[in-house]
Amino acid sequence: MPHDHSHDDLHGHPHDDHSHLDDETARVMALEKLLADKGLIDPGALDVILDTYETRVGPRNGARVVARAWTDPDFAQALRDDATAAIHGMGFAGRQGEHLTAVFNTPQDHNMVVCTLCSCYPWSVLGLPPTWYKSAPYRARAVSDPRGVLAEFGVTLPEGTAIRVWDSTAEMRYLVIPMRPEGTEGFSEDQLADLVSRDSMIGTALATTPATGEAA
Amino acid sequence: MSDARLPIPGPDAGDLHFFAPWQAKAFALTVHLHEKGAFSWTEWAEALSERIGSDRPAPDAQSPQAHAEAYWRDWLDALLGLVQVKGLAEAALIEEAARTWQRAAEATPHGTPIAYEAGLEH
Structure with missing residues (x-):
């Protein structure tokens, strides 16, 4: 120095x-x-x-959960019923004793996750949170202006799509299951998992469409 | 909470979680103490929320480094507060040991390992 x-x-x-x-x-x-x-x-x-x-531990774990939910309706149902157990069943166990809820994106509803108080995050499936997730502006604006936040991340949703914002706690963490992109019929779970980014499982991105390489 | 118009730092900042070794060490200490049963994760989240929700101003800078530093400083303060509450380490002793490490560093040529004993007052 x-x-x-x-x-x-x-x-x-x-x-x-x-x-x-x-x-x-x-x-x-x-x-x-x-x-x-x-x-x-x-x-x-x-x-x-x-x-x-x-x-x-990183977002590859979560991507495998999403890919399986896209290809296996029984698993998707199990994820809806008890995400903690379904995800533990894949070998991804949280170390803080937290419960997990999977929230599924649909054409009607887009889900987005925040922790307004601190930085609770589903570590077992996404690894450690990015800096922006922990920042005061994201924690405040994800609730007050989710559409503006999505725009900053380059995501524009159709007018008719509502945004649901989930506030994480030490006891309950959320994993967004993005919508499966079009044109992925016949893809293997591995191929599908490659389309699932960390941000798409927080809800600040969409799954990648394979045709263009751009977010759908 | 902060000004609602503040931009979110670096959506493309990638996967860098720690911008200095002390941040990684503070994180690992917290996880380890929790796993050893020193406190529940709910207790930890409450301690961290209290620090983050306190009146400390949000960093003006928009860089991920500045945000990370503010966040991890809150994290460290929360950890120091919780170990005090739990009777694991007294704040005064921590501050004294920190000053000892700093004196040891001052007494150590750059590039040489720092020995705690070098900072003890005689």
Whole structure:
């Protein structure tokens, strides 16, 4: 980190360059040390958690749920009846004991998910939330101006489509099941899952249509 | 809550969740403490909501980095508050240990690992 050289010169150490910790870094290191000294945490577990959430859990999980719902009517019904159980059945279990609800987009209703209070999010199927999901403008405007928010994401819905906004909590998280794009008859589950973006499962995008590569 | 006209930061910001190592560490500590049974996730969400809903101004900048930093600072404050409430670590001791880490850093040449002991006052 470059230092103010006139200051360093005053002290006669023009090339002395020591380390510096910002307050947040120092506080986190302090907390980790105190908890580790008390045996309350296992420092090795922290890396495992980060590895899990950065590389192993992500929106590919949710995309597989959506693709299966598109191709398997029994599974789609199970998802409607008890999404927590149906999604656990695919091996995607939440670690916070939360319940999941699947909300299905139709020509009449478009669903969109927010957490107005903080950042509750279906981690087990979507990984960690993007920064915009956690931002104050999204949390406020998803409720007050959902159509404007969708426009900012490049989504324009037909006039007759209503927007339902679901407010997540620590106990209940929502997964949007986007509408299956046209022209995907005969697609395999893997091919279909490739059309399902993270944002389409939050409700700020639509599933991708294969013909043009653009959002439908 | 913020001005309703504020633009949403970076819809195309991609999959970057953490913009500094301390943010990732604060996240992992929270998940780990929860998994160890230190608090319920509902208790955590309440603590975080309280911080995020407090009167701290929303960042003026629209960059994802600025928003992420404000968010993770709230997250860290919520975590420090909750460990205090739960009697896991006292705020005064955390602040003292943080200052010790900072003194240790000041006493350590750049590029050398920082030892906690180097910051202890004699």
